Amino acid sequence: MKRTFSKKMWRETGAGYLLMSPTLFVLLLFIIGPIVFAIFLAFHKVQLLGTTTFEFVGLDNFQRIAHDTRAKIAFWNTLKYVVIVVPCQTILALVLAATLNAGLKGQKFFRIVYFLPTLTSSAVLTLIFMWMYNENGLINHVLKVLGLPTYNWIGDPDVALNAIMIMNIWSTAPYFMVIYLAALQDIPDSLYEAAELDGANALQKFWYVTVPYLRPVTSFVIIVGLIGTFQLFDQSYIFSAGSGGPNNSTLTVVLLIYQYAFKTLGTMGYAAALAVVLAIIILIATLLQRKFSKEESLY
Amino acid sequence: MKKKIGIGKALLYVFLVAYAIITLIPFLWALSSSFKTLEEIVSGTISFIPKHFTLDNYKQIFIEQKMFPRWLFNSVIIAVTVTILNLLFNSMAGYALARLQFPGKKPLFIIILAVLMIPAQVTMIPNYLILKQLGWLNSYQGMIVPTMINATFIFMMRQFFINFPKELEEAAALDGLSRLGIFFRIVLPLARPALAAQAIFVFMGSWNDFMRPLIILSDPQLFTLPLGLNSFKGQYISYWNYIMAASMVFTLPVLVIYVFFNRYFIKGISFTGGK
Numbered sequence: 001m002k003r004t005f006s007k008k009m010w011r012e013t014g015a016g017y018l019l020m021s022p023t024l025f026v027l028l029l030f031i032i033g034p035i036v037f038a039i040f041l042a043f044h045k046v047q048l049l050g051t052t053t054f055e056f057v058g059l060d061n062f063q064r065i066a067h068d069t070r071a072k073i074a075f076w077n078t079l080k081y082v083v084i085v086v087p088c089q090t091i092l093a094l095v096l097a098a099t100l101n102a103g104l105k106g107q108k109f110f111r112i113v114y115f116l117p118t119l120t121s122s123a124v125l126t127l128i129f130m131w132m133y134n135e136n137g138l139i140n141h142v143l144k145v146l147g148l149p150t151y152n153w154i155g156d157p158d159v160a161l162n163a164i165m166i167m168n169i170w171s172t173a174p175y176f177m178v179i180y181l182a183a184l185q186d187i188p189d190s191l192y193e194a195a196e197l198d199g200a201n202a203l204q205k206f207w208y209v210t211v212p213y214l215r216p217v218t219s220f221v222i223i224v225g226l227i228g229t230f231q232l233f234d235q236s237y238i239f240s241a242g243s244g245g246p247n248n249s250t251l252t253v254v255l256l257i258y259q260y261a262f263k264t265l266g267t268m269g270y271a272a273a274l275a276v277v278l279a280i281i282i283l284i285a286t287l288l289q290r291k292f293s294k295e296e297s298l299y
Numbered sequence: 300m301k302k303k304i305g306i307g308k309a310l311l312y313v314f315l316v317a318y319a320i321i322t323l324i325p326f327l328w329a330l331s332s333s334f335k336t337l338e339e340i341v342s343g344t345i346s347f348i349p350k351h352f353t354l355d356n357y358k359q360i361f362i363e364q365k366m367f368p369r370w371l372f373n374s375v376i377i378a379v380t381v382t383i384l385n386l387l388f389n390s391m392a393g394y395a396l397a398r399l400q401f402p403g404k405k406p407l408f409i410i411i412l413a414v415l416m417i418p419a420q421v422t423m424i425p426n427y428l429i430l431k432q433l434g435w436l437n438s439y440q441g442m443i444v445p446t447m448i449n450a451t452f453i454f455m456m457r458q459f460f461i462n463f464p465k466e467l468e469e470a471a472a473l474d475g476l477s478r479l480g481i482f483f484r485i486v487l488p489l490a491r492p493a494l495a496a497q498a499i500f501v502f503m504g505s506w507n508d509f510m511r512p513l514i515i516l517s518d519p520q521l522f523t524l525p526l527g528l529n530s531f532k533g534q535y536i537s538y539w540n541y542i543m544a545a546s547m548v549f550t551l552p553v554l555v556i557y558v559f560f561n562r563y564f565i566k567g568i569s570f571t572g573g574k
Contacts, residue, residue, distance in 0.1 A: 016401030030445040034425035121507035123525035
């Protein structure tokens with residue numbers, strides 16, 4: 001009896017590891033291995049010429065971040081981007097979802113249309129917006145017609161990052177909108193009926209029933225939003241042809257990591273240190289958000 | 300009272316239509332520009348209907364620019380292979396984590412969950428060095444192998460298999476099928492809805508990826524579309540008519556997939572986005 005059991009157990013284990021084997025292979029070689037390797041690189045100076053060599057430099061790479069003006073600019077730009085884009089896209093997503101959930105005709109059509117930007121690749125969207133942001137382009141034309149000031153969207157260091165923000169809020173909000181839509185459908189009607197009996201109007205129902213009920217989803221949306229915005233790269237890269245210009249105004253942390261890792265010689269270790277710092281910042285932001293939203297749900 | 304509701308509804312409709320216009324304009328503008336002559340493009344007149352409708356821009360990118368079809372081909376090969384491998388491998392892992400008992404299962408699951416949180420930038424530089432060591436830079440396998448599993452979808456498939464009715468598997472086991480036989484012959488074919496949502500997202504992720512090809516591929520022969528499009532922009536910097544035509548060709552396959560699989564899209568997102 002005992003023998004057959006252990007034979008069966010062995011068979012389960014064999015099947016289990018066989019089914020897991022592709023995952024284990026990629027996990028070890030391309031995810032966990034690289035994480036350890038990245039930490040190793042952050043403490044070394046890497047030379048790629050000929051055979052790759054590593055020279056231990058201790059905390060030098062991390063100290064260098066503090067003295068690097070471009071790193072300061074990149075962190076500042078990224079922070080500004082996160083702080084503005086995450087709330088805007090979350091609120092827009094919630095408003096769009098609530099409107100689509102109001103029981104109007106043609107919802108399905110609007111949902112399909114709204115979702116388009118999220119599907120389209122960042123490379124294509126960035127090119128389309130660069131074309132519209134042209135000095136004589138569509139956006140300036142519309143602004144002129146409306147009597148508003150026009151901008152040199154791509155060339156002016158004061159507005160280039162804003163141009164990317166506008167584009168990204170527009171293209172990411174629909175993704176979160178769909179998440180909100182799914183959650184909205186789970187709210188029990190009885191909650192609204194109770195609020196109605198208490199004499200709540202539509203806006204009050206939204207504020208006192210919908211918003212609190214959606215708190216866990218909002219927490220998820222904000223965390224995913226934080227992780228995504230901290231990693232801004234494609235748009236800045238294409239916008240500025242890889243430079244982060246004009247005048248470093250679209251330089252993000254990830255673009256800087258890319259430049260140090262692959263475009264300048266001998267700074268790959270420094271780039272790895274920047275990547276480690278970025279990962280720690282994302283982790284802290286995520287944990288803070290979690291803690292904050294938990295405290296909030298207490299009352 | 301009734302009239303008040305009517306006004307509220309009307310306002311909602313106005314908002315819905317206005318936002319639909321805001322969403323559609325960039326696409327319509329790009330589409331219209333792709334049919335315009337360069338003359339009209341540089342003249343700076345604003346019209347959504349081309350004065351001289353022309354297909355020359357599309358001819359230019361497909362016939363004169365010989366690399367473009369090649370980039371399209373590379374993108375298709377890579378995205379399709381990555382999708383098929385992901386469907387297979389993520390389901391295998393998801394099933395093992397949901398149904399099989401083996402030592403090390405729990406820590407493995409926790410590791411896969413933790414990996415979800417690691418930003419790609421951390422693994423990007425080491426990945427480059429590892430691929431270089433393997434001689435896989437500038438190759439299809441360098442693009443495919445590191446992305447052939449996805450922690451998010453392993454997690455999603457695990458959830459799916461946990462809720463899968465056990466009776467079917469037990470019946471198959473009584474008929475003498477092994478664990479692997481049960482998985483490949485009974486369970487996997489019945490997982491089609493979950494696989495459909497996953498297929499769409501993996502395909503789109505691979506099709507639209509910009510950073511990975513930028514780092515791994517330097518030979519223009521091997522470029523994927525996003526990379527090709529970027530180099531195309533550098534080459535034809537003021538030929539916005541060509542660039543918009545290329546952008547439209549790039550977007551079309553995704554649109555077709557979207558229209559056909561719309562319901563899976565929404566399902567897939569609420570699935571991964573739940574709690």
